[in-house]
């Protein structure tokens with residue numbers, strides 16, 4: 001009883017953890033992993049929200065088998081932000097995961113300007129303050145919004161495939177990040193769609209060695225997830241993979257990545273949702289005009 005009360009007290013004070021999922025190359029499995037890691041954490045009792053920040057080409061809802069009516073564009077469109085506004089956009093998904101849907105086929109969302117991005121981020125914060133873990137699924141590459149999320153997050157899950165072009169693009173993302181100012185950002189690498197474990201480990205250690213040598217950024221290898229035919233079968237059935245095929249090899253690998261990430265020391269202040277929003281506000285602050293002479 002006493003222990004329970006202490007645990008509950010701890011829970012109430014626990015900071016939410018803000019994790020962004022990015023990659024250099026498209027199609028490496030960011031959305032697939034974001035969705036299934038979130039489901040696993042939710043099954044373990046965490047309150048988890050997935051934010052679809054692949055803003056114009058959102059597809060997290062498809063992977064989760066959901067059909068949302070509205071998406072983040074509604075946050076941008078409303079004239080004024082009200083307290084708690086935006087929470088109605090959250091859609092309950094499998095295993096209790098909540099989804100904040102992005103828009104698909106909404107060209108404008110893919111190319112927001114700085115002040116729109118600022119408005120969006122400001123209005124996003126109150127929707128996310130109720131969760132233990134916030135998982136943000138990004139688009140590939142470095143569009144303005146993707147770069148903002150990557151630069152302001154202290155904890156990044158970088159998803160690559162073992163092929164040389166994906167590796168090169170993953171390195172390019174780390175290189176871009178190394179120019180931004182956060183100290184001690186944690187970058188975790190996941191190799192996905194692995195067919196040859198030895199080759200994937202080799203490719204992974206090359207990234208780690210090169211980044212350590214040339215960039216001021218440590219990257220940790222979080223794990224390998226095998227290529228698994230069951231993924232396509234679940235997709236076709238519109239069933240979330242981890243719930244549909246819990247005993248498949250890829251599901252086992254996702255569970256071990258999920259466990260490692262949760263037990264890694266990420267619950268400090270820098271990796272919190274509050275810290276993310278403070279840093280993005282700074283990065284998006286209106287630029288001062290140069291004084292006229």
Ligand SMILES: Nc1ncnc2c1ncn2[C@@H]1O[C@H](COP(=O)(O)OP(=O)(O)O)[C@@H](O)[C@H]1O
Nearest residue numbers: 026027028029030031032193226227228231250
């Ligand atoms: N481990 C895996 N085994 C088999 N197929 C996978 C695996 N991971 C992802 N996929 C498939 O690869 C495709 C791209 O994945 P997706 O998550 O959409 O990539 P991204 O979000 O990085 O663009 C999807 O069809 C997805 O189902």
Ligand SMILES: [Mg+2]
Nearest residue numbers: 030031054138
């Ligand atoms: Mg995606």
